[in-house]
Amino acid sequence: MPSVATSSDGAATSQAEVSAEIEAIEAAYQRAGVEETQPRLDYAPYRSSLLRHPTKDLHHADPEGVELWTPCFGPRDVGALEADLTIGQRGEPIGERMVVTGRVVDGDGRPVRRQLVEIWQANAAGRYIHQRDQHPAPVDPNFTGTGRCLTDDDGYYRFTTIKPGPYPWKNHRNAWRPAHIHFSLFGTEFTQRMITQMYFPGDPLFALDPIYQAITDRKARDRLVATYDHDVTTHEWATGYRWDVVLTGASRTPMEDS
């Protein structure tokens, strides 16, 4: 077993040490040969997880009652303009205007229709509108970085936003997060509820990032990376990315769903 820090104070740890821990865990994962598809909850290179992961196995539950259903959202909940993060302020935000769109389906490939998708992100300089973000990069007065929409009848969502920048954090010395957009998703049953992060192709910070690497399986990690799609890019306006989401399998059958 590789030695790992037991403190969540990572200021003294170097990137090289964290990278060595990441590589050791991935090597052990590959030797074990049992496929994983989700992040580990117990992942020491991400120091904040040390005291915040359950140590006991998740307990099997057969879904019943409300677990088989999901909250309903409608036009009353989400305004049409909330899917465009570049408007609603006095001026235009700075950065690369981009569209991100994709389809939300369940584990059987059925579209998740008219369901809530929420996003939040840093601005082009890598700064969040959040009082706890002390990164000395400029706040953009024309960009809050939050958006919402409902999926359409085929399960598609679509946001117009600004490409977020990478930013430093305090996991270890000189730690930087790859650029990402946070996504919050609901399914057709509440057991499908999930929050994740969408990344951009080819980010040089991937190998260094303990949050992304907490997903030990390369194929699984790749599922969080959007694809540049020139068919989404629009003439003289915005670049385009496509990112589809698969939620866990639903328990109810379509027949029961009527």
Add this chain to the structure above:
Amino acid sequence: MTAMLTATPGQTVGPFFSYALPFDRGHELVPPGSPGSIRFHGVVTDGDGTPVPDALLEIWQADADGTVPTATGALRRDGWTFTGWGRAATDDEGHYSFSTVPPGATNPAAAPFILVTVFARGLLNRLFTRAYLPGEHLAADPLLASLPAERRDTLIATQEPTGFRFDVSLQGPRETVFLRYPGHRA
């Protein structure tokens, strides 16, 4: 039924959700103090017993007579419509609080519970748990029956004069039982 597609991985909610996910009256499934309302609250702690000030909890539940809500409008509360869903961030002392109604049983044989989802900085994927209301009907519940007594208690809320208390321990001697549903993979 086995899912054919592999689910997209989750990731931590991170430290910066509080300007994005909480919304006005998100924790008020019914107006506080309205007839029949209860408080459903507790503290989220880590493996040292330290309160977690940057967690986000969601609850999803039936109404008082056991009906699963289908009304929209949770994000724009009108004070009258029960949507069954709410969202609350923990405060600096790790405390969260909802105003809601006690859920009824969705079928006569079932023990009523509030479904709780936990997100937090440092927590790499969401966790699900159930907060059962205390009472004799719990003895017949298959999930509770499948747990040793000392762990079972972590899923049973404590009655208080104004409602129910449900503490969440992410790690440690009183670690809450968190759930894996059939569609969930490691």
